[in-house]
Amino acid sequence: MGDRCQEECPFGSFGFQCSQHCDCHNGGQCSPTTGACECEPGYKGPRCQERLCPEGLHGPGCTLPCPCDADNTISCHPVTGACTCQPGWSGHHCNESCPVGYYGDGCQLPCTCQNGADCHSITGGCTCAPGFMGEVCAVSCAAGTYGPNCSSICSCNNGGTCSPVDGSCTCKEGWQGLDCTLPCPSGTWGLNCNESCTCANGAACSPIDGSCSCTPGWLGDTCELPC
Missing domain, CATH: 2.10.25 (Laminin)
Structure with missing residues (x-):
């Protein structure tokens, strides 16, 4: 040419x-x-x-067994015995899986999976960690769903939010319990009902913000003042 x-x-x-x-x-x-x-x-x-040599043999007169792991090997060079590995395998004998983050022929292709997902050593396909979805696991679970592939439905009540990983509930102020169905016990309020009410003279305490509803004849932030 x-x-x-x-x-x-x-x-x-x-x-x-x-x-x-x-x-x-x-x-x-x-x-x-x-x-x-x-x-x-x-x-x-x-x-x-x-x-020139039958499969599994190499060298002068084809007398030497190939050193390759047969299940993970495409071929063994009939002269040198060098192993050509199946996709997803590496090492001189094709007995080492791809290192984390790589896949494919010769383990040369970088995985594109995100957020802690496992990458298939042959195809590069992603197995998402709980709480994520999508082809490369870049999408967080939608509100109200959780777990592997975001396939489970949250059971939190009374405005509680659900962990996209394991479905555990974070309750709103005034509520407690695994699914946020238990109101704070009398005399407590706030997140996880960890705060103690300070209302006096028989006043009721809001389980949400701890504010006091005074009984007749009393006033003040904690109902400590007579009218």
């Missing part, structure tokens, strides 16, 4: 105007003129698709 036909075809192509695609396998080199494959040592066939 080129203005004076002095340049070879780019790697992976051959023929007139380099318009045809090479189909050599296992590292075979393609003739830029004919497309014929020159195979790497250890392979044969028109496209270098055949191993």
Whole structure:
């Protein structure tokens, strides 16, 4: 190719105007003129698709067992015994899963999962942590839902808010209990009913803000003053 036909075809192509695609396998080199494959040592066939050694063996006379973990390996080089790992596996023997944060061929692809989600070592798919949803787990659970995939419904009452992770309730002032159905006991008020009322002379105390409702004949913030 080129203005004076002095340049070879780019790697992976051959023929007139380099318009045809090479189909050599296992590292075979393609003739830029004919497309014929020159195979790497250890392979044969028109496209270098055949191993000289049976699967599982390598080396001189094909007498050495491959060191690869068979379940996690695509192939073992018939000459060197080097292992080509299945997606999701790495290491010299293909016995190491991808490190956290990576997946795919050679564990080279970075995971895109967010908020503590697990990333599938082969596909990169995300398993969201409780409290999150979406393809990459970037979406918080909608109000009133919680848990894995936000599939559980909150049971908080009386305006209590629900944790998107485990569904636990944070009750509004004046309420307590697992589902916020218990009013504060007499004489207490506020968040978790932790505050003590200071109302005097038989006055009622608001369980929400601790304000006093004086009985007849009394006034003041704590009903301590006679009329």
